[in-house]
Amino acid sequence: MVRAVKPGRKRDGRLGPPQGYPKDPEKYADPANWKYPVHTPFHARAARRYFNKPGNRAKYTPEEQAYIDKKINEALERFGVAVKVRDGAIEEEAGIIQADLPMDKDIDRMNVDELLLVLLGRNRLASAKGIDPGLVSVDKDTATLFSGTVKAYGVRIDAKENRIEHDCVDWRSNRAKARLFCKHLGAFVVRLDPAKAVGLLRKLLRERDGWNFE
Known part of the structure; x- marks a missing residue:
């Protein structure tokens, strides 16, 4: 050894x-x-x-x-x-995969898609955009509080308390622990006002260690 x-x-x-x-x-x-x-x-x-x-x-x-x-x-x-390995190699979209935060690009210069790509990874971002808009409901959309549902799952994002609450299986088993988004959260954010979504995602990426993912 x-x-x-x-x-x-x-x-x-x-x-x-x-x-x-x-x-x-x-x-x-x-x-x-x-x-x-x-x-x-x-x-x-x-x-x-x-x-x-x-x-x-x-x-x-x-x-x-x-x-x-x-x-x-x-x-x-x-x-x-968890790092999933198959035939000696990490699976590209296994478990908690995400895109890398570009080292040569300021977060303040990133748009919604670029920010979501970091939190979702390419495959989950595509899945998020593929969710029927009719299955996404935004019930509250203020400067700091966003809540609603995606399919049968609840979503609550509190930018004042730095807290995200959600209840799908992927979130509870993988994504919350890794401080990343599942497709449902991605679909929810896509339906928000673009300016608010950008501000929320930039804040989240800057302060992610201080957020609660529940």
Whole structure:
């Protein structure tokens, strides 16, 4: 078994944390280079996906790879994030998959579709848009409180209390734990006033660690 060794400085390593990311190096699977943040379920899952790419792994010795793998796996286990693997590869749309938050694009420049893509992933976003609008009801639409139903499921999003309440199976078994949207929440947000939807999603992505997903 390969002994895990903390990575050393790399030529392409960062000199410090990316803007808006933790300043504690221990929040990264590669703390010496400020890479592979694992401070949230979302980031831990993304770290696993990125580090599974051969080109990224090749930058490290086997011992360093073992260290990064260990840090990522510990974070995934701590957050209760299930990683589904088939034939040695992570399934593209398994469990809690989502798109990556673009590192080169300010959240304030992202539109509704781009914001929802981060929270849903491509397949779930398509499913959300495929839900019949007649099955989506927005009963309350204020500056900070949105509620209604999608099919037979209730939706309540409180931007003042930073709380999302929903009751579908996908939400309860996967998405809430990973702080991501299911197709029903996506369909609900799509029916909101576009300006309010953009503001809500931008706030959520900036402050996601402080929100309750119930």
